[in-house]
Amino acid sequence: MERDVVQLLVGGSAGSGSIACGTILARALMEMGYYIVGDNEYPSIIRGGHTAYWVRASVKRINEVDEFNDLVVAMDHETFIRHSMEFRESTVFILDSKVVKPPNGVKVIDVPVLKLLREEGMELVVGNSIFSGAVAAAIGIPLDYVHKAIEAQFRGRKSVIEVNSRAAAIGYEYLAQVSIDYDLPRLKPPRPWGPRVLLTGNEAVALGMAKAGVKVYASYPMTPASTILHYLIGISKDKDMAVLQVENEIAAAQIVAGAAWAGVRAATGTSGGGFSLMVETLSMAGMMELPIVIVLAMRPGPSTGMATMSAQQDLLFAVFSGHGEFPRIVVAPIDQYDAYIKVIEAFNLAEKYRVPAIILEDKHLAEGHRSVPVLPEEVAIDRGAVVPYEEAVKLVRNGFEYKPYQVTKTGVSLHISPGVPGLVVRTESSEHDEGGFVTIAPHKASEMYLKRLRKIKYLRKEIEEKYKPLEVHGVKPSEADLLIFTWGSSLQAVVDAMEIVGGELSASVISISYLWPFPRRRFREALMGVKDAITISVEHNALGLLAKLIRMETGFRIAYHLGKVDGRPFRPSPLAEKIIKLAKAVRGVKHGSPR
Amino acid sequence: MVVPVKQPVAVTKRTITWCPGCGNFSILSAFIDAVNDLGLEPWKVVVVSGIGCSGKIANYTPFNGAHVIHGRVIPFAMGVKLVNPELVVVGFSGDGDAYAIGIEHLPHAIRRNIDVKLIVHNNKVFGLTTGQASPTSDKGMITRTTPWGNIEEPINPIAMAISLGASFVARGFSGDTGHLKYLFKEALRHKGFSLIDVLQPCVTYDRVHTYQWYRERIYRLEDAGHDPVNFNEALKKAYEWGDRIPIGLFYRVRKPTFEEVLPVTSEGPPLVVRPISSRTIRDLLVKNHGLTLD
Numbered sequence: 013m014e015r016d017v018v019q020l021l022v023g024g025s026a027g028s029g030s031i032a033c034g035t036i037l038a039r040a041l042m043e044m045g046y047y048i049v050g051d052n053e054y055p056s057i058i059r060g061g062h063t064a065y066w067v068r069a070s071v072k073r074i075n076e077v078d079e080f081n082d083l084v085v086a087m088d089h090e091t092f093i094r095h096s097m098e099f100r101e102s103t104v105f106i107l108d109s110k111v112v113k114p115p116n117g118v119k120v121i122d123v124p125v126l127k128l129l130r131e132e133g134m135e136l137v138v139g140n141s142i143f144s145g146a147v148a149a150a151i152g153i154p155l156d157y158v159h160k161a162i163e164a165q166f167r168g169r170k171s172v173i174e175v176n177s178r179a180a181a182i183g184y185e186y187l188a189q190v191s192i193d194y195d196l197p198r199l200k201p202p203r204p205w206g207p208r209v210l211l212t213g214n215e216a217v218a219l220g221m222a223k224a225g226v227k228v229y230a231s232y233p234m235t236p237a238s239t240i241l242h243y244l245i246g247i248s249k250d251k252d253m254a255v256l257q258v259e260n261e262i263a264a265a266q267i268v269a270g271a272a273w274a275g276v277r278a279a280t281g282t283s284g285g286g287f288s289l290m291v292e293t294l295s296m297a298g299m300m301e302l303p304i305v306i307v308l309a310m311r312p313g314p315s316t317g318m319a320t321m322s323a324q325q326d327l328l329f330a331v332f333s334g335h336g337e338f339p340r341i342v343v344a345p346i347d348q349y350d351a352y353i354k355v356i357e358a359f360n361l362a363e364k365y366r367v368p369a370i371i372l373e374d375k376h377l378a379e380g381h382r383s384v385p386v387l388p389e390e391v392a393i394d395r396g397a398v399v400p401y402e403e404a405v406k407l408v409r410n411g412f413e414y415k416p417y418q419v420t421k422t423g424v425s426l427h428i429s430p431g432v433p434g435l436v437v438r439t440e441s442s443e444h445d446e447g448g449f450v451t452i453a454p455h456k457a458s459e460m461y462l463k464r465l466r467k468i469k470y471l472r473k474e475i476e477e478k479y480k481p482l483e484v485h486g487v488k489p490s491e492a493d494l495l496i497f498t499w500g501s502s503l504q505a506v507v508d509a510m511e512i513v514g515g516e517l518s519a520s521v522i523s524i525s526y527l528w529p530f531p532r533r534r535f536r537e538a539l540m541g542v543k544d545a546i547t548i549s550v551e552h553n554a555l556g557l558l559a560k561l562i563r564m565e566t567g568f569r570i571a572y573h574l575g576k577v578d579g580r581p582f583r584p585s586p587l588a589e590k591i592i593k594l595a596k597a598v599r600g601v602k603h604g605s606p607r
Numbered sequence: 608m609v610v611p612v613k614q615p616v617a618v619t620k621r622t623i624t625w626c627p628g629c630g631n632f633s634i635l636s637a638f639i640d641a642v643n644d645l646g647l648e649p650w651k652v653v654v655v656s657g658i659g660c661s662g663k664i665a666n667y668t669p670f671n672g673a674h675v676i677h678g679r680v681i682p683f684a685m686g687v688k689l690v691n692p693e694l695v696v697v698g699f700s701g702d703g704d705a706y707a708i709g710i711e712h713l714p715h716a717i718r719r720n721i722d723v724k725l726i727v728h729n730n731k732v733f734g735l736t737t738g739q740a741s742p743t744s745d746k747g748m749i750t751r752t753t754p755w756g757n758i759e760e761p762i763n764p765i766a767m768a769i770s771l772g773a774s775f776v777a778r779g780f781s782g783d784t785g786h787l788k789y790l791f792k793e794a795l796r797h798k799g800f801s802l803i804d805v806l807q808p809c810v811t812y813d814r815v816h817t818y819q820w821y822r823e824r825i826y827r828l829e830d831a832g833h834d835p836v837n838f839n840e841a842l843k844k845a846y847e848w849g850d851r852i853p854i855g856l857f858y859r860v861r862k863p864t865f866e867e868v869l870p871v872t873s874e875g876p877p878l879v880v881r882p883i884s885s886r887t888i889r890d891l892l893v894k895n896h897g898l899t900l901d
Contacts, residue, residue: 039897043897043899160897161897163897164896164897167894167895167897207898207899209892209896209897209898210896211896215895215896219888219891219892222884222888222891223884223888224883225882225883225884227690227878227879227881228686228689228690228878230686243895246895247891247895248870248871249870249871251884252871252875252878252881253871254689254690254869254871254872254878255871258682258715259711259712259714259715260711262679262682262711263681263682263685263711263712263715264682266675266679266682266683266685266686267682267683267685267686267689268686269675269683269686270655270673270682270683270684270685270686270687270688270689270690271686271687271689271690272686273673273683273686273687274686274687274689274690274691274694274879275690275691275879276690276878276879277883278686278690292676292679293676293679296675296676296679300673300675386889386892386898387888387889387892389887389888389889393883393884395883401879401880402880429690429691429879430650430653430671430687430691430694431650431651431671431691431693431694431877431879432650433648433650434650435650436649436650436669436670436671436672437671437672438665438666438671438672438673438674439672439673439674440665440666440672440673440674441658441674441675441676442674448672449619449621449666450621450663450666450674
């Protein structure tokens, strides 16, 4: 039977190529014209353990991978144990029975991968591509698409492409010959939706940086931010970008601060542990008014937590970290496309207001895949308060009296970097006067402190008026019985969950991407006329951090929180169930006995 | 009772708040003289300083100045240099700044050989925080935090830098301004990471290592016929301490600098004057993501 949506799972031990196999299938399906969401899970182990890759493909737009898999490639026995809750009676398993013994009663297609490899004299490492070919034949992906996906996956490595393509063809041909009694999950023909690419969040972030004109990216490897570093190193030559792996996150942040002061766009990326080390520099950037951009790709904590898993536990850390009070931008993209846009916006805003910016991702977005429309080329690049070098040279020649920390109405001072003939510029991490010299004079210290803080008001206003700090999905909040608040990548599962909840409740989802300065006015406007609705925050943390922030900034109280702390992102079906259960319980309370 | 002294005023019109007799004065004047002697234009020089008495120097030098946070002189300076290699970037640290809180950056700056000079005001003590022990405090030294004598071995910055492969390693003495100026000039002429450790008595918190104490022991390597090209000899001299203390240029070698080797900075104008975007995103999507445009 042909269907609108099919979900695949590829499971295997680390090093088995299960993630590559899943990514190749995702890419092939995207090329055919399906909407794709891909998610992966792996331990912090190079060989062994268990890794998994989910692909959800649909003829219509979808937002998140769901709970049940229609077709499963089981390269290890763990696949049956770890994912036992993700199978239905109809789930079909593709495996090599010489390697994996399936439980009784499940639908199996036995592909003798080891035997095929031996016969063809091929190495074990390409076994995953035999599976890719077999899956393609099973669900109806033409072999050409698999070849193309393999080319994209191993771009430039000719011999690797050649051998994997051959393996995929062997798997494809083998499966095409065997007779299968089961109903295979085949997709309806796609309805191609224009030029599109398969991107991870980190690839989109890196592309956003390339577009924004980042000239220095310095970083220390840390999952799940490292792939930004890898990607940027690959394009650094073409994009005039100095991309550095340095001794630690302190150095990374400081190099970026030095580069920003010296006049270019500069960024770094890390996860919570590394961000902790960057906090002293964040505060310095607040004082020195440097528009550094930090990508904080969240994973579960505290401490090392679960290094390769996903979480949204660092929202308040991003908003409040750093000693002293100073303005900053915290923005959380909702998907891969949005990540590209938000990175560019963050640079524009940071340079306009001379404040640091934090891009808040989570591992699920950072490393998960999504088919997205071709990223827009026509985006505004606005360097705001940065005076271009040639212009600065002219200004100084004409006798311009420059003060690096000039007090202004908006609090923003023009920035001229060092190196302009005839001009000496200063920056200072201690409280300073307009010239950038240390001061502890009470009136001057107050004036300068308030000058910096004044920027918050104008920054907030700009975000509220010219940007999209929040989005509303579903019915109008004033008509909703149920109001769900969320942020970042969790929005995707929430939107799909509301589809499942369907007519049972009239629901509205409010997703906030510009989290700081908090868009108070836009939030109040969105909630205008709200009835006595059930309010829930859905966040990938335990304490409902967005709900706390909203309460603090607006006084609005969100009554319930659906969180998660197992490191695995939300899946729509179980989330929908929880929402319905909670709503019913609350209704019962409301209509029944008094609280 | 302390009689108020009239504090001197820097060329930047800031009151200099170092203690009378502090070695920082001669470091300041030797550096300004060195820059002037070499005919470097003030707007081409960037002073990056850390926290401590030494850190104040950025406010007193008539050059571009960045007074950053404790221990972070090297990476901040590196960011500046990368973006604009035409600038002469000079870091000023104390022994706490460079060898305690910020020591993690030193070996890596040396490995990279980025063309940044680091001048360390080494007075064997934390001055601005009122006299605690530092990584260069001698064993047995009495400080505020080692009232029964320091039980830790001091760091030997010269030996450390030479053994790590630094391309320019020197030691100066704040009581010998002329020689200090000579060392600064040599460092400014050198291309590559340069460490100049400056021995400097803390006149307030160290009663042992006085000008007199140093003068009785110090001799110039230049007068002793030391050949700064000889690595083994340099390392040997680095371990000389006690009755005789060498100052001068220990070791110098010309090696490619980080910015000369890093492809993006190895040619073309400084990053700061290059245009924002040189290629479209679409090209990258085609090349790296297999985008096909029908």
